Structure formats: C-alpha cells, structure tokens
Amino acid sequence: MVVFVAMPLEAQRKYNLEELPEIPIDTIDTANPKVKIITFTNNTWKYYIPDYLKLTDAEVFTSHWVTNQVFAYKDVKIGDIPETMEIELVESLADYHPPVLGRVSSRYGPRGRGMHKGIDIGLPTGEPIYATFEGKVRYARYNSGGYGYLVILRHPNGLETYYGHLCKLNVDVDDYVVAGQVIGYGGNTGRSRGPHLHFEVRYADLTFDPERIIDFSTGDLKWQNFVLERGYFNVSSKLTEALEEEEGDMGDMFVDKDGNPLSSEEIVDKLEKAAAKPKPTVNDAVYHKVKSGDNLSKIAAKYGTTVGAICRLNGIKSSTPIRIGQRLRVK
Numbered sequence: 001m002v003v004f005v006a007m008p009l010e011a012q013r014k015y016n017l018e019e020l021p022e023i024p025i026d027t028i029d030t031a032n033p034k035v036k037i038i039t040f041t042n043n044t045w046k047y048y049i050p051d052y053l054k055l056t057d058a059e060v061f062t063s064h065w066v067t068n069q070v071f072a073y074k075d076v077k078i079g080d081i082p083e084t085m086e087i088e089l090v091e092s093l094a095d096y097h098p099p100v101l102g103r104v105s106s107r108y109g110p111r112g113r114g115m116h117k118g119i120d121i122g123l124p125t126g127e128p129i130y131a132t133f134e135g136k137v138r139y140a141r142y143n144s145g146g147y148g149y150l151v152i153l154r155h156p157n158g159l160e161t162y163y164g165h166l167c168k169l170n171v172d173v174d175d176y177v178v179a180g181q182v183i184g185y186g187g188n189t190g191r192s193r194g195p196h197l198h199f200e201v202r203y204a205d206l207t208f209d210p211e212r213i214i215d216f217s218t219g220d221l222k223w224q225n226f227v228l229e230r231g232y233f234n235v236s237s238k239l240t241e242a243l244e245e246e247e248g249d250m251g252d253m254f255v256d257k258d259g260n261p262l263s264s265e266e267i268v269d270k271l272e273k274a275a276a277k278p279k280p281t282v283n284d285a286v287y288h289k290v291k292s293g294d295n296l297s298k299i300a301a302k303y304g305t306t307v308g309a310i311c312r313l314n315g316i317k318s319s320t321p322i323r324i325g326q327r328l329r330v331k
C-alpha cells in the first residue's frame with residue numbers, strides 16, 4: 001500500500017523535495033478511468049494519461065493553434081458556425097471538475113458600457129484553480145490586456161475555457177491536462193479589484209454564458225451533451241483581446257452593502273435607478289439675462305449675492321456698463 005500526501009508546492013520548496021531523485025514508485029487509479037496518478041520517491045505525484053488516450057494530434061489541437069495570443073480563430077466568422085451544434089461535454093461525470101467553488105460576484109452579460117464576457121467567482125488568493133475538462137494548454141502567460149495571469153485550455157470538443165487573474169500558473173503551453181488538474185492559483189492580477197477567478201467559455205473565440213453549462217452555486221455540470229446555439233454567442237466577443245471589464249466601481253453595482261451578490265432583478269432595478277438619477281452638474285452656474293431697468297445692485301439683490309461677486313464671475317468692474325440682453329453669470 002502506498003501512502004501519499006499531496007504536499008502544497010510551498011512545502012515542497014521548503015524541503016527541496018524537488019531536488020531529490022524522482023523515481024516512480026506506484027500508480028494509483030482515480031475516479032476517471034483514463035487518468036492515473038504516479039507517485040515518486042521524492043514524495044511528489046503527477047497525473048498520468050497514457051499517450052494513446054491523448055488527442056494531441058487531433059485536428060482540434062493543431063488547427064488554429066496559437067500559443068502567444070488570446071484569440072486563435074480570427075479568420076472564423078460567426079456565419080461560418082452552424083446554427084446549432086451538439087457538443088459532448090463529457091463521457092462521464094468523472095471527466096468534469098468545477099474550476100473553483102465560491103461566491104459568484106459578477107455574472108456574464110452587459111456590464112456598464114461594455115460586456116462582461118465571463119463569470120467572476122470570489123476566492124482567497126492562492127486558491128487552487130482546476131481544469132474543468134481535459135484538454136491541451138493553448139495559452140499560459142501574463143496578459144497585459146487585463147486578464148493578468150491567464151490560462152486558456154482547448155478541449156477535444158473544440159470549446160475553450162479561460163481562467164484569468166491567477167496569481168500563479170501551474171501549467172505550460174502544450175501540456176495535456178485532465179479534468180480536476182490544478183492549472184494555477186487564483187489571484188488578483190490584471191484589471192481586477194479583489195481576488196477572484198474570471199472564467200470564460202468560448203467556441204471559435206466567441207463567448208457564451210458559462211452558466212449555460214455549469215451551475216456555479218453547486219459547481220455541478222448541467223449537461224453531458226449540450227446543444228450550443230449560434231444565438232447564444234456574444235457577437236462582439238472577438239472585437240478585442242483586452243478584458244473589457246472594469247472590476248472597480250461597476251463591480252460594486254452587483255453586490256449589496258454586505259458584499260453579497262444581488263439577484264438579476266435587483267441588478268436591473270439598481271441599473272434603472274442609476275440611469276434615472278439626474279447626473280450632478282459639475283458646475284452649478286446660474287445666468288441672468290439683463291432686462292430694461294436692471295443694474296448690478298438690483299441683479300445681486302435678486303439672486304442673493306453681491307455686486308463684487310458678480311463682477312468677479314464675469315471679469316468686469318462695478319463701473320462697467322451693462323447692456324440689455326447681456327448674459328451675466330450670477331452664481
């Protein structure tokens with residue numbers, strides 16, 4: 001019998017276990033029949049998928065394989081995509097793992113003047129982030145467009161999942177990962193206010209709401225086979241590689257004063273109220289149009305101010321003659 005302890009990376013580093021000889025000791029079955037765990041003499045372990053089960057040579061992992069840019073399907077237009085596609089998400093539930101469990105702090109959809117193209121899940125910095133499905137790492141680096149440390153996985157069915165704002169990456173481009181493998185650690189890098197995971201699901205660079213496939217309140221996958229309709233896509237998702245989100249002020253629109261997420265009805269209500277509220281004017285200037293018989297003292301008295309104040313506002317002297325029809329600033 002093999003006793004193995006999954007040591008956190010930090011602990012491994014402290015004892016320099018990585019420098020000990022790495023000789024395989026044993027393989028252990030996992031819930032996923034395709035995946036085994038190999039344990040090593042230096043007290044570390046790795047996931048193991050037999051090569052013949054990896055689909056790395058499949059067209060999905062060779063065509064449009066771009067590892068230095070966020071988007072890989074720039075030549076694909078929305079009209080090229082079938083109106084409906086049946087997508088096998090998993091063969092069995094062992095082929096799925098939630099990316100992270102936590103409070104949803106912002107949902108997919110219009111946000112402010114832009115569009116929130118993913119879902120935000122609050123977490124403590126350093127929380128492990130898991131691959132939702134098996135696949136190949138297409139992108140694993142710092143993105144200056146706002147995602148911060150970002151991992152993009154491409155899955156055998158053609159879907160891609162994005163994991164943004166990580167504090168640390170745990171995979172390299174071209175690695176083949178299994179569902180539930182730790183691909184990085186959650187954080188606050190990029191355009192982010194407060195540690196959270198920004199999670200996206202894309203097909204041919206186009207986003208759709210991740211809540212169509214995952215119930216983030218429980219972490220459960222909603223379907224084994226999913227019908228993806230072209231109408232689900234956000235057509236503007238290919239316009240920019242930058243993360244179009246302001247995690248600052250607008251983020252607060254979606255939580256109450258205790259930081260709990262609002263329901264979609266409450267959000268709509270709040271947005272409508274914000275839109276209806278008259279915008280405070282930066283400049284509360286008041287003007288007076290000079291009428292027959294007006295003089296500066298009379299105007300000052302009418303607006304509860306002084307001749308001196310009116311003169312300063314208009315750059316005139318008390319002796320300057322005023323004309324009928326002239327606009328004078330009085331406040």
Ligand SMILES: [Zn+2]
Pocket residue numbers: 106116118119120197198199245
């Ligand atoms: Zn986000």
